[in-house]
Amino acid sequence: MKNIAVIFGGRSVEHEVSIITGMQIIENMDKTKYNPIPVYITKDGRFLSGESIKTIVAFKNSDFSQAEEVFFKPYAGDHNLYTIRSKKASILSKESDQVEIFAKIDAVFPAVHGTNGEDGTLQGLLEMVGIPYVGCGVMSAAVGMDKVTMKDVYKSHGIPMTQYTYFYRSDWQNNREEILKEAEKIGYNLFVKPANLGSSIGISKACNREELISAIDIAVSYDSKVVIEKAVENPREINISVLGYEDNLSVSACEEPVSIEKLLTYDEKYISGSKGGSKGMKGQKRKLPADLKEEVEEEIERLAKEGFKSIGASGVARIDFLLDKDKVYLNEINTLPGSISFYLWEPTGLKFSDLITRLIEIAEKKYEARKKNITSYDSQLLNKTSYGAKLQ
Ligand SMILES: Nc1ncnc2c1ncn2[C@@H]1O[C@H](COP(=O)(O)OP(=O)(O)O)[C@@H](O)[C@H]1O
Ligand SMILES: [Mg+2]
Structure with a gap:
């Protein structure tokens, strides 16, 4: 059984949406293979864990009294999550804080949307820890998050945008x-x-x-x-998800969110459409699969793969398009989409739990491939230098 730390919440305006995504991942993870360990990042950046935050109840009541503060040490290869507990060494001694292993983690599943999570910062921490993690690496997460850098990269790849x-x-x-x-x-x-x-x-x-x-x-x-x-006037919005890494990519069904207003607002995306809470993006009104001409759908699939690959994305991402009649414009990539866009994969026959398994397997494969990269080079440089000798 592998321990998978699902990290959600975070210092982001998408904090609440991320809690929903985190809960969905924990709920749907294949429990015959994986043991999900919830790691909730509070709005002020503390990491909390424990059984009590495995369900939405703690978040509805804002009750974290049963949760423990945890942390990774940023040492390459130390995959433990630690906690600090107050302990007495003997009956006579005073209580002192001791660092203890909370859990040994096999892989991390980041589910933090937006800033300080989807933008490469969390990925940077996980790189330092040297642990397999799901989704984009530092560079692709950062590029995907910054709408200007993203557009500049896509422009250089000839991807149509406004x-x-x-x-x-x-x-x-x-x-x-x-x-x-x-x-x-x-x-x-x-x-x-x-x-x-x-x-x-x-x-x-x-x-x-x-x-x-x-x-x-x-x-x-x-x-x-x-x-x-x-602005594209009266656009049709079409979203599609891409799964994989490098050349090994597959595409989901296309969805067409149905909007009452021209611009999908936060409320419309996450509140007004959702029935009974914990649905996230799943609750939004949509046409799935979208009704598209064959050649338009093929163009969207091609551009989605190109948009994924050109920023070096991996795992699962949602790529959003704006249609002006048959003219296709790429609007943006979401490298950690709401609900990890599982609902776009269901029409292809891929269940939510299997999508999670695939993502963890991709993370492990990428980690193994990366371990093969040479990170040291014996140059004899230090034997040849005289810098620092004066300090002796
Ligand atoms: N150039 C555009 N023309 C028409 N509508 C747009 C355009 N850019 C954004 N929108 C509308 O605004 C929404 C939010 O913009 P988007 O770039 O997707 O930002 P976010 O990252 O907040 O989702 C889109 O879903 C779409 O409805
Ligand atoms: Mg958007």
């Missing part, structure tokens, strides 16, 4: 007029987005200069980097 420009908060403070001019060169209507958020937070549509200014003011309050792009 025209865009970007700037920093300090540019907005110093060069307002220039930014407005640059944006108006693209032409209304425009979408203004913080570069590094998610769940539609801080995003607005602007149809004139007045709206553009207030949209930018909102976006710069969330992020120091902002992207402005051409």
Whole structure:
């Protein structure tokens, strides 16, 4: 039986969505093969674990009194999760804090959406620990998270996107007029987005200069980097998921989220559509599979694979498209999609539990392949240098 640490929550505006994804993964993990160990990152960044946070009840009541604080040591190859317990060495001695092994972990399943989780930071910690983990590595997670860097990479791969420009908060403070001019060169209507958020937070549509200014003011309050792009008018939104790594990729069914408003808001994505809680993105209204012309669907599948591979993604990702009639634009990649987009795989015959198993197996394969990389090189460099000799 392998111990799989499922990490969820986190310092992100998508904290609550991540709790749902974490719970879904724990619930659906194949218990004949794996023992899920919940690791909840609080909003202020503490890691908590224990049986009491394996179900949603603790989160509904915000009761973590039974949970224990845990941590990894960032030593390569130490796969233990540790905790600190107060202990008395003998009847006579005072209590002292002792570091104890909480659990030995075989692999980690990150389920933290957005900042400090989906952006390469958590992946960086896991690289230092040197443990197999599900999903994207540091670089692909970071590229996928930053809407500007993502677009720049896709542009260099010839992937069709709407025209865009970007700037920093300090540019907005110093060069307002220039930014407005640059944006108006693209032409209304425009979408203004913080570069590094998610769940539609801080995003607005602007149809004139007045709206553009207030949209930018909102976006710069969330992020120091902002992207402005051409709006697709009355687009059809089509999402698809890609699973695998390197050349070994498969694609899911396509979904068409059904929107009441033009822009899917946070509430619409996660609250108004969901019935009975713990559904996450599963609760949203959608057409699945989407009704698409064969050649449009093929184009979406091709671009989805290209979008996945070109940033070096691995595991499972959801790639979102905007359709202007038959013209396909890639909108974004989500390298840790809500509910790990299991519902897009069900029509292909892949069950949620099998998707989780596949992802853990990919993580183990990638880890083994990476271990073969040479990380030391005997150069005799230190024998040849005289730097530091004066200190003797
Ligand atoms: N260029 C665009 N044209 C039309 N609609 C857009 C455009 N960009 C974003 N949207 C709408 O806004 C929503 C949120 O934007 P998105 O880039 O997906 O950000 P997030 O990372 O917050 O999901 C999309 O699902 C879509 O409904
Ligand atoms: Mg989106």
